[in-house]
Amino acid sequence: MAILITPTTKILIQGITGEFGARHTRLSLDYGTQVVAGVTPGKGGQHFEHQGHRVPIFNSVAEAARATGATVSAIFVPPPFAADAILEAVDADLDLAVAITEGIPIRDMIRVKRARQGRRTRLVGPNCPGLVTPGTGPGSKGGCRIGIAPGYIHRPGHVGVVSRSGTLTYEAVFQLTSKGIGQSTCVGIGGDPVNGTSHLDVIKLFNADPDTHGLIMIGEIGGSAEVEAARWVREHCRKPVAGFIAGATAPAGRRMGHAGAVIGGHEDTAAAKIAIFRECGIEVAATPSDMADALLRSAAARGIKLS
Amino acid sequence: MNIHEYQAKALFEKYGVPVPKGAAARSQEEFATALAQLPEGPTMVKSQIHAGGRGKGTFTNGFKGGVKFCADKAAALTMAGNMLGQTLVTAQTGPAGRRVQTVYFTVASDIKKEYYLAILLDRASSRPVIVASTEGGVEIEKVAHETPEKITKVRVDPAYGLAEFQVRDLIAALGLTGAEAKNAAKLIRNLYTCFWETDAAMVEVNPLITTPAGEVLALDAKVSFDDNALFRHPEITALRDLNEEDPKEIEASKYSLSYIALDGNIACLVNGAGLAMSTMDIIKHFGGTPANFLDVGGGASKDQVVAAFKIILGDPNVKGILVNIFGGIMDCNVIAQGIVEAVREVGLKLPLVVRLEGNNVEAGKATLAASGLTLVSGGTMADAAQKIVRLVA
Incomplete structure (x- = not known):
């Protein structure tokens, strides 16, 4: 079991013929992910070929979903056109749209988020590494990899990871795998200030998933999404949770790489978020090297053995 | 991206947001031309830098006040000479201050009352929020902390835009009636259009004023995009003032590197924003101080790594370097080759700790070992951070 995606999930790639989209489509196919369609307007009827795979390309998402049964889209469309690509996935009533694209204007995302209200499609991202549900093959092959994360660092298991940052997610996953602890699903929600799925949304899913036995929540300075999630954890989550917040040394008012990683007031600093994590019973990793160990401490305190 | 007050006010005028009449000058010669555009009478002289607290700032030559009231234009002409070319230090500039390269003259308005008005993104609702307060001309954070009831917030539904009832709510919160209410309503509507159409990240008017004549004016203007x-x-991009930016940050942006200078002495070079931030944090955790934030991105090339090293070494405070790369998809060996090339090219003399992990890491480590360079290899992030902190101590 896992959340949002499983090894049998059929996915389509919006922007499959672009350099970025093509590179990661190849890696997902190598990982064993069910990439069943590509979408590039104007290139319908062509095929994306890789190592014996022959993925049909369509002009529209609706057409691709109808013809192949794809229920999830990974979006690699360049920033000026990315919001439109997300709206197209929403309009096609997919289960999930994962926007990898970095650099989408905030105003576009404000409009996209409003347009999504009342629709069935969940959005993860933008500006995110995507999701991985590890498989059971060597190097966790046979899993579902949507986006740009390195598949081979994963291991199937029972820890859920949710994060705003790509490389910090890999760091956490690598620590877990090195200790022989696997993951149910890893979700990168992205570093933008206006995004689809929040920390809290993912944590609710992990909490409800019987196959997820512990969680790592990785956040950053800026906004209050981590705080909202931590307060919910205190009230509703009985699974061990470890947390890390990046940006303790970041100066106020400067955008630290991610558009959303900027301190706007005294409540969105790392210190404020860490204090709330502690109040809510989340085991805080003292350094990024301590993320897996922090989860193990939290699990041990509850008498839970993670694997 | 930030712009100057005089540029923001020109933008306001374009959108029908009234401002006091003003003119900017970049040289002594331009002072007279600029002042000739204003009527005779009380005049404000305002230093143009991208930082707040100008009025209470001090120039490095000892002259106090980056914003001054002058009784007439002749006095304003003399006053501008005290500011132009001088370095102004304010609460927001840091001790180095900023050189004033433009002076802005405006008519000194009669102020009946000061208010606060701003539009920015409300992250929690993912909507634009208009913030208004009867307490203008002071720090809004202070008002929010001490008298939060004096702040009104209106969130705008992006599907419909700013609604009239919301404008009425704002006017009522500001306690305005009659001609003032009518003028303020128009100003708020136009300011919102300006915010939305220009993709602004924030517009802030502090203070917004009423005058005895019933006018409502934006006395100050702060806009970022x-x-x-x-x-x-493109018309907004053209307003970028490179003089206001750290030259190292400008150089970094040419190579698509995300770099922010800090005041410590351990430089770091990292891939990914989250990892870059937490590398700074872990340096601090083990007793060091980070010299910068530097994210080389997910697909760093050799050229980028070389450029990154040069930028880092352009900071005279740097006493050591920590490279922290988690090569997920990126090949660690490519990064290792970039490091070797960069170190040779710049003739690095400072301690260097390299932590590589991920894809093809063994080949990367072999490349570093075979290079003959005097660098220290770090295992985990914690190990690498402790090593560099010890080496610069």
């Missing part, structure tokens, strides 16, 4: 949207606003 969403960098992600600049591609569709």
